[in-house]
Amino acid sequence: xxxxxxxxxxxxxxxxxxxxxxxxxxxxxxxxxxxxxxxxxxxxxxxxxxxxxxxxxxxxxxxxxxxxxxxxxxxxxxxxxxxxxxxxxxxxxxxxxxxxxxxxxxxxxxxxxxxxxxxxxxxxxxxxxxxxxxxxxxxxxxxxxxxxxxxxxxxxxxxxxxxxxxxxxxxxxxxxxx
Amino acid sequence: xxxxxxxxxxxxxxxxxxxxxxxxxxxxxxxxxxxxxxxxxxxxxxxxxxxxxxxxxxxxxxxxxxxxxxxxxxxxxxxxxxxxxxxxxxxxxxxxxxxxxxxxxxxxxxxxxxxxxxxxxxxxxxxxxxxxxxxxxxxxxxxxxxxxxxxxxxxxxxxxxxxxxxxxxxxxxxxxxxxxxxxxxx
Numbered sequence: 001x002x003x004x005x006x007x008x009x010x011x012x013x014x015x016x017x018x019x020x021x022x023x024x025x026x027x028x029x030x031x032x033x034x035x036x037x038x039x040x041x042x043x044x045x046x047x048x049x050x051x052x053x054x055x056x057x058x059x060x061x062x063x064x065x066x067x068x069x070x071x072x073x074x075x076x077x078x079x080x081x082x083x084x085x086x087x088x089x090x091x092x093x094x095x096x097x098x099x100x101x102x103x104x105x106x107x108x109x110x111x112x113x114x115x116x117x118x119x120x121x122x123x124x125x126x127x128x129x130x131x132x133x134x135x136x137x138x139x140x141x142x143x144x145x146x147x148x149x150x151x152x153x154x155x156x157x158x159x160x161x162x163x164x165x166x167x168x169x170x171x172x173x174x175x176x177x178x
Numbered sequence: 179x180x181x182x183x184x185x186x187x188x189x190x191x192x193x194x195x196x197x198x199x200x201x202x203x204x205x206x207x208x209x210x211x212x213x214x215x216x217x218x219x220x221x222x223x224x225x226x227x228x229x230x231x232x233x234x235x236x237x238x239x240x241x242x243x244x245x246x247x248x249x250x251x252x253x254x255x256x257x258x259x260x261x262x263x264x265x266x267x268x269x270x271x272x273x274x275x276x277x278x279x280x281x282x283x284x285x286x287x288x289x290x291x292x293x294x295x296x297x298x299x300x301x302x303x304x305x306x307x308x309x310x311x312x313x314x315x316x317x318x319x320x321x322x323x324x325x326x327x328x329x330x331x332x333x334x335x336x337x338x339x340x341x342x343x344x345x346x347x348x349x350x351x352x353x354x355x356x357x358x359x360x361x362x363x364x
Contacts, residue, residue, distance in 0.1 A: 006202045007269045008195035013234045018209050044208035
């Protein structure tokens with residue numbers, strides 16, 4: 001049975017508006033507070049979604065099984081694709097890489113930023129860091145979702161994202177088990 | 179004769195990218211929950227949800243016009259009809275019925291047949307006074323403002339508040355004449 005669907009732009013515009021409300025209106029002077037609130041919203045969503053998506057599954061035998069579930073089933077439910085690459089150092093750190101992260105594919109960031117820009121013009125530098133900062137604000141939500149989902153599976157962790165390869169829309173999640 | 183506007187958004191909805199509604203519903207729920215914590219006052223949450231909706235509406239109208247193939251509506255009656263049958267369908271996958279027109283045809287009710295915003299939702303007693311779906315009224319107000327209609331959009335019935343349906347009241351306040359951003363001699 002196909003569940004209920006809504007248009008993708010509903011979800012996109014709601015998330016974009018939520019991020020900009022927190023960054024530009026509620027906590028415009030305190031980006032770190034805005035970031036924590038956005039992460040908290042994601043956490044709540046991840047917690048509830050993983051509860052729903054694991055309802056009819058047996059308990060995961062270990063952390064790797066749970067992480068694999070996030071990479072495959074959970075990611076497919078949300079983004080209609082799996083995580084492209086999973087790496088681990090076998091000491092509790094996992095790196096999940098999505099080469100075309102849907103929520104970032106339509107974001108435009110000055111490509112010179114990652115091409116080793118050598119400009120001395122300070123105004124250029126400010127614009128760049130601003131666009132990078134506002135893009136990074138959009139990553140707190142998916143980070144929160146993953147942290148919430150794993151927490152619900154009994155794995156408390158910290159999740160951070162790295163988008164230094166953004167033109168290719170790479171999302172790297174580093175999970176550090178606590 | 180102008181081409182007839184499509185009377186149903188089914189085809190458009192079938193063609194747009196769609197996602198699992200659970201993500202949408204739970205994300206909205208988490209936003210409302212966080213706003214209640216951060217803003218404390220229910221009144222303020224209502225206001226902010228409306229503002230967020232408005233900001234979304236003024237952008238979403240572009241996508242609506244680009245994809246829906248709807249041409250200019252002749253009057254407010256047609257506008258309301260298009261929102262109910264095409265707009266809501268194309269974005270939320272639901273439709274509404276348009277009822278309770280006043281005599282001059284400037285205000286009417288949209289009764290939602292289904293509402294994906296409220297799946298899984300129950301309001302605790304501490305949230306009395308919350309218009310949970312206020313984002314939706316904001317979206318409609320924002321979208322209409324971009325096509326020159328100043329409106330007031332309010333909830334008159336809300337099942338989360340114990341009513342038997344979701345009913346939005348749409349009131350046309352003013353039709354703003356179109357202004358062009360250029361002068362003739364420029």
